[in-house]
Amino acid sequence: MTNPAPRPVLELSGIDKRFFGVSVLQQVGLRLYPGEVHALMGQNGAGKSTLIKVLTGVHAADGGAMSLDGQPVRPGSPQQAQALGISTVYQEVNLCPNLSVAENIFAGRYPRLGALGAWRIDWAGMNRQARELLARLNLDINVTRTLSSYSVAVQQMVAIARALSVEAKVLILDEPTSSLDTGEVQRLFDVLRRLRDEGLAILFVTHFLEQVYAISDRITVLRNGTLVGEYPVAQLGPKALIAAMVGRELAEGQSVNPVPDDQRERVPVVSTTALSQRGQLQPIDIELCAGEVVGLGGLLGSGRTELARLLFGLASPDGGEVRVRGQAARITNPAEAVRHGLALCPEDRKTDGIVAELSVRENIILALQARAGLRRCLSDAQQKALAEKYVKALGIKTNDVETPIGLLSGGNQQKALLARWLATDPSLLILDEPTRGIDVAAKQEIMDEILRLAQGGMAVLFISSEMSEVVRVSHRIVVLRDRNKVGELPAGSGEQAVYHLIAEETT
Ligand SMILES: Nc1ncnc2c1ncn2[C@@H]1O[C@H](COP(=O)(O)OP(=O)(O)OP(=O)(O)O)[C@@H](O)[C@H]1O
Ligand SMILES: [Mg+2]
Missing domain, CATH: 3.40.50.300 (P-loop containing nucleotide triphosphate hydrolases)
Known part of the structure; x- marks a missing residue:
């Protein structure tokens, strides 16, 4: 302009x-x-x-x-x-998951039939208008299904359609x-x-x-x-x-194309052979070693989150094997995964993550406390010290660790969620979009922190839609396409190399 x-x-x-x-x-x-x-x-x-x-x-x-x-x-x-x-889409999308897509778009102002508009709700008209609005966003979905049956991305689009629906x-x-x-x-x-x-x-x-x-x-x-x-x-x-x-x-961060340490013996923390889930993931072999960040390269829907969920016991495989430190393991739920030393920082902080009413401290110690079990409660002083350590390490902006986490800014809630899983000191840390909603400066700090943890011997599986981050932080990049592993690339590969592999025709 x-x-x-x-x-x-x-x-x-x-x-x-x-x-x-x-x-x-x-x-x-x-x-x-x-x-x-x-x-x-x-x-x-x-x-x-x-x-x-x-x-x-x-x-x-x-x-x-x-x-x-x-x-x-x-x-x-x-x-x-x-x-x-003034029409607004707030950062924390506040829709009703149990209502239909169309009801969400028109909540509070349903179109009505009848002389004075006071008769009954014009369901057919509402659904048609909802479809038209979504068509402006090129979204062709069933507007009578509940909102919760759609992905976070679709829900975000519905919130936008709602904002666009008013003059x-x-x-x-x-x-x-x-x-x-x-x-x-x-x-x-x-x-x-x-x-x-x-x-x-x-x-x-x-x-x-x-x-x-x-x-x-x-x-x-x-x-x-x-x-x-x-x-x-x-x-x-x-x-x-x-x-x-x-x-x-x-300043330029350290997190630029880490070079793998050839001298170091490769010790797999978790490895899979032909691990698969019908319709979600084709049989995959992957090895996640101590001291190594493995990046998952792939587009949305390529199977990245599905692999993370399988490893962490949030979904059950139809075939294949998982080994933890060389021993065959059947991980059927997250609690077992945590006992095996795994951690998963999920992509959607609102539905799988933070508990808004609890304090920053309580949110951070949640996973660690669950692993320790109720019998071995951390003392108040221990909890406070741990929470304060991560508030400092990740630069979480809060006056006090006793503040309800819901009062923190979106990006700072995300950092606290990451802290929750770091606090469990896992042997394998799975990060699914850990920098979503995080500002540029903090992103760099988080990537540096991930590399430091790997240097200390942690295995890390790093998932991000931002390919520049994946190539910057990974010692090895596993490339997925259409729920299939299509190759691996070494540290130092550029974004183009990853895109090339994603785009290559299967022969
Ligand atoms: N209801 C509230 N009560 C107390 N403090 C609050 C409340 N809402 C926001 N804050 C504080 O105000 C500050 C600014 O928060 P705000 O959510 O506006 O940040 P932001 O710029 O949107 O950040 P982000 O990029 O992380 O979304 C933060 O320190 C936050 O903790
Ligand atoms: Mg904000």
Whole structure:
């Protein structure tokens, strides 16, 4: 966008927000113009979601002003914000898993039949409209099935469709792409570009820097609850953007193409022969050795998560064998996997992960305590020390380990979930998308931490949709395609080599 309209459609100025006396936003301003995509950037805990919740009436600001089309407004609830024309997809998608896809899209405003619209719900009409909305996102699914029967990615798309279903002047998307694959992101971006061209103002949060440059016109950067600046995208390249977010230039991490130690004896911690699950995974041989990070290269649906679930006892194999330290093992549930020294950090922190009401400390010690059993409870002091150790090591932003984890920012919850599994000091650590929702600086720290753990003798299976991360951190890359292992690549292989193997025709 070269010529911004003369007046912002939405303007915030001098916004202050405190929680329990702790200041989270100080004098923050934001200007959204009609017909622009505006990226709101900042590290985990910088205050992005809080700012969004203030402007959509989830939280009341402690100071500052807001105007819409030049008129002062102060929405007291998300419903009021929506009535004013502000449509939002929050970071923690809050849909109802037991309702149908269509019901989720129209919850609270079902179309009705009858003279005054007061008769009965127009189910057929609702389902048809839901199908039409999803078609805009190129999604052809059965809208009468329950939402929970679909993947996280589809659920995210449904949340977006819901936001698109109302007439709005401002559309706000807080990390809408975290679970989407490249194709889905493209489709979403096509829709966003169209809406922008129709004059909508779009505010967009993401930790994927390429996406910022693919879609946005302007960028606002927050750091530690303060406004760093507002920039046209052409004036803020990726390096400068990171520096603005972090407050310093980011040093190159150590996590660059680790070279395997040839001297070291290869000791398999877990190995499989012809391990398979009908419809999910073709027979696979894989060896995971102490001191080694094995990356899984493959596209969404290639069988990466399925392999992780089989190894961890979350799914049962139809054939093949698993050996743990050379001994045949039948792992039929996660508790057994943990007893064998395995850990799995799952991809969906909301459904498989954090317990929002429990404290950061309780969330971190959860898996360790389960392994130790109730008879051998960790003392309070031990628990606190352990939790504090990981809060420091992973840079989890919280005032206190007794804070309910639900009050942490999304990225910081993700770090605490990783800490839970690190605390079990496993011999094999399986990481399924561990850096989802994590900011650029923290991503690098986490990759360095993974390499340090491997150096200390841990075996690591690393799954990430970001191929650049896989090639950076892995000593060996196992490539999957269509639920089949199609090859292995050594450390130092580039992203292209992995994509090449994925794309190669089977002969
Ligand atoms: N309801 C709340 N009560 C107390 N503290 C809160 C609450 N909501 C947010 N915070 C704190 O405010 C700070 C900013 O959180 P916010 O969720 O806005 O960060 P964010 O920029 O969205 O980060 P992320 O990239 O991880 O999503 C964090 O330190 C968080 O712990
Ligand atoms: Mg957030």
